[in-house]
Amino acid sequence: MMAVHTSVFAAWLAGFTPVGFHAPWQRFNVDAGEWTTVAKSLGEGAGDLLALWGEADAVHMAVRAPPADPCVISLAVAPALASPASPLPALHPHAGEGREAANGGGKGSGCFPSVGRFHPPAIRLERAIRDLYGHMPLNALDSRAWLDHGQWGLDAPLGARISRPRRDPADYEFQTVHGHGLHQIPVGPVHAGIIEPGHFRFTANGETVARLEERLGYVHKGVDALLTGAALAKAARIVARISGDSTVAFSFAFSLAVEAALGIEAPPRAAVLRGVMAELERVANHLGDIGAICNDAAFALIHAHCGIFRERVLAASDLAFGHRLMMDRIVPGGVACDIAADGGVAVLAALDEIAPRFDEIVALYDDTPSLQDRTCATGRVAGDLVKRWAAGGHVGRASGRDFDARRDLAYPPYRGLSFTVPLYTAGDVDARLRVRIDEVRSSIGMIRDWLADLPSGPLVAPLPQAAGPREGIAITEAFRGDALAWLRLDADGSVARCHLRDASWFQWPLLEAAIENNIVADFPLCNKSFNCSYSGHDL
């Protein structure tokens, strides 16, 4: 079970026999030894971990080792050891109680070799698998629950479903920090701003943060369970509500995955309209973030202007597509509605109004050293960390990770499109802001080009009947990074299993690194420069 050398990892993966129907990339069944070999190789930098998720009898991981295509590695879980002498870490102090109730359920829980043991980015993912399915990661480094706060009334809701009395949600063992003069600052889950809930535990020495530990899962809504067995239309509506700010990107990824599984492509007009919506979403979110980052450095002027720009984009999106956030507009097969007759004109007018004024605001940022004093060298993330975590979006591109799903895993309408992916190496708040500034400009250009020459034709391709279980996977570039959708469709067209992975999974842990040795007062600035999703992460 040695790691496979980086140079031959892709070739080694390609040596497996693909299983079932899985498109556009392949899926391989491996044994426990091979699974661990993959984990070790990832740990040594042979490839990127894209996702790690479970189902009733298996665990899957999506891996990318360029130049090869991404692939999915699957392992059937082994039966869990039930003896009291089991070396497995206990689920929590009362694990084992209520085990009787499981016997009628039929679905058991298994175990699999830990990936996080060799490749730390997998740690939270496998904690989530254990919380949802009860599959135990063997020899895992962290045995604490992640999404399960002891409030569901049952363990392993997608696995054995063992009933269990609710416990105090505050009962969570944060990592201990030792040293002189340290104090703790607990923040959340209800935050001071109008933002999503999560808990941040700061250990500070005076003003300086010695350690930040996050606790998430507060907005866990059981999405994986809701999607299991859902009809396609219902599933699409749920997917559009994974994370409101990325509703277009997730609907886009989900639809591409469905289309891949069914072996179809959206018609050209639908593909371009999808691109328009995805870039409008990116522009609106980036504008909001640029303003909010400056506001967290107490520079309200940029925030005020960016707020107006964002409002203009949302109003134009509403006019063009009938919804300010463009929810439920991208559906499997194409788009749910055409662009309104005067929609293109409205969008172009909004962009024409914003573009020159945005340049003025950027010039103001460049000419204000007191603002840059707050953003430059604040919240640095090292290049090797973003590489190891395969962090996408502005978090990755501000620290030298040159990846953009639109270019590197190109999908329509980005296929064959040439555009510049901004890349910075400073890894600080300033660099993450500048990635956004560059992307706003590049997205405005794309939207203008597309709207100038919209292909005509149908808006949706009919979905064929699947002749059996079919699997699809897709990755789109959301405003905060790559959004992954994997699914298996049943022959009747319903969703047998679907998993969505937000870019935040690989960005949240880096926020803990970014704030280290910064002052507590700079946390809002760092946090906003990441702008990770809570809902998209907690699912």
Place this chain on the structure above:
Amino acid sequence: MRTLLLKSLFARPATIGPPDADDAALDELGGALAARGRRLLGRSLTIREVDAGSCNGCELEIHALNNSVYDIERFGLRFAASPRHADVLLVTGPVTHNMKVALERTYAATPDPKWVVAVGDCGCGCGVFEGSYAVAGAVDKVIPVDLHIRGCPPRPIDLLRGLIALVDKATANDEALHSAASR
């Protein structure tokens, strides 16, 4: 920066209104709210927003109330960082089991008199998350709700409209209270 400030000084306000035939609704709402709000609590109503399980869509639109276009503060409504300073809890949902205790504690921390507004289809019902093991229910299953503002997500203008309705209701309660006391 000076040039920009100077330009802004002479530019038309970005804020919707003063009255404009097309946008009369917002302006009308604003005027009504100012008068009623003043009668009730001087001229201000302070709001604490609580995300109890939302997808963040509602938060984006609630956020928009603060921008220069909707400028909620001109109506005497403002957002506070703590429930201890709030008259109104604006709660988005569905309330997840993992947020239930936090929501109950936030409600307990808000001083009386207080009002609760459930925002969004998920806060008012459970939306697409109905029936999940992880969802405790709509906001009114967990704390008493005075007003529901539906929408997925509700537009900022709908939120403003809803807050007017709240002031109406709060004023009615207040008057009922006064007349009861005088009897």
